Amino acid sequence: MTKVGKQDKPVRKIVKRAGKVQAQDNTPSAKPASVDVLKSDADGPLPADESVEQRRLRRAQEIVNGFDLPPRTKLFAVEYSRDMNGTQAAIRAGYAKASAAVEASRLLINANVKQAIDAVMNDRIEQGIFDGDMVISRWVEISQANPNSLTQYRRVNCRYCWGEGHRYQFTPAEMEDAKLALFDSNAKRVLDELPELEWDDKGGLGFVGNRDPHPECPECWGEGVGRPFFTDTRKLGRESLPLYAGVKQTKDGLEIQMHNQTDALDKLARHFGLYKDKLADAVEKSYTREALEERFAGAMQRAQERQRQVDEERGMVVNG
Numbered sequence: 001m002t003k004v005g006k007q008d009k010p011v012r013k014i015v016k017r018a019g020k021v022q023a024q025d026n027t028p029s030a031k032p033a034s035v036d037v038l039k040s041d042a043d044g045p046l047p048a049d050e051s052v053e054q055r056r057l058r059r060a061q062e063i064v065n066g067f068d069l070p071p072r073t074k075l076f077a078v079e080y081s082r083d084m085n086g087t088q089a090a091i092r093a094g095y096a097k098a099s100a101a102v103e104a105s106r107l108l109i110n111a112n113v114k115q116a117i118d119a120v121m122n123d124r125i126e127q128g129i130f131d132g133d134m135v136i137s138r139w140v141e142i143s144q145a146n147p148n149s150l151t152q153y154r155r156v157n158c159r160y161c162w163g164e165g166h167r168y169q170f171t172p173a174e175m176e177d178a179k180l181a182l183f184d185s186n187a188k189r190v191l192d193e194l195p196e197l198e199w200d201d202k203g204g205l206g207f208v209g210n211r212d213p214h215p216e217c218p219e220c221w222g223e224g225v226g227r228p229f230f231t232d233t234r235k236l237g238r239e240s241l242p243l244y245a246g247v248k249q250t251k252d253g254l255e256i257q258m259h260n261q262t263d264a265l266d267k268l269a270r271h272f273g274l275y276k277d278k279l280a281d282a283v284e285k286s287y288t289r290e291a292l293e294e295r296f297a298g299a300m301q302r303a304q305e306r307q308r309q310v311d312e313e314r315g316m317v318v319n320g
Helices: 053-065 069-085 086-092 097-108 111-127 132-143 172-191 261-271 277-284 289-314
Strands: 014-016 036-037 151-156 225-230 243-248 255-259
Touching: 036 097, 053 111, 053 151, 053 261, 069 086, 097 111, 132 261, 132 289, 151 277, 261 289
Parallel strands: none
Antiparallel strands: 014 036, 151 225, 243 255
């Protein structure tokens, strides 16, 4: 999980600006809106009565400012961190009400915007100021994410699967290199007074590395060869993004890191009181496994309903 270092710069106060912030990006339908802005250090000492909400927004602004985003997009990211309501965040950031839901959906699938929002949320987790509903929503997202959409182990065709007569199949560059190697070899053989070797096309051109194995290949017996596959993390969707925790360089290469789904389920179970301590177990022994499973299913259904409501508020519901 990416850690956001605490800044040593003097704290700045969020105040209400009487005017309105003009739209800064290229959306023609955007309208200006009254928003919170940062008071500079030169404006004088900070009031001692800064609210918790103001401190959160100020901290969010400091983090988001570290990302290369247009001014209004930064404002959207800060506003979204308030209540994770995409539509309302877009309106507060100055987008037209009629298109706010569409703009929110567009922004929330942008990789840079997601990274900025995640940085704010991760910072709040570390400081222990994460809203309860947001925590539960995050746990549900992690527990239900699909690991196979982030990283896979694929069985793909071998070099003989689709070659003519199940012989070795080339890519165009490989065939050109093989012909050059044959030319060099024959030049040496001429000097040694040896007969030249003839070119063999073998299985011909057309090898595609991610093609499925041929079920009747005599070389791999239809099993193909194993290959690890990692999704381009800039294009992660909702089904995989909650799991993604970064990339780590190891002595064996790159390692995709993921949040622990079992840990997320455990936290949800504890939150909904599905575990019993020893004292409760001594008092009540009538809790069968079936009853526990039924209670857990009900709790998960409620959590999923809460997640659906959050999705609707974010304007991210997908039909079907």
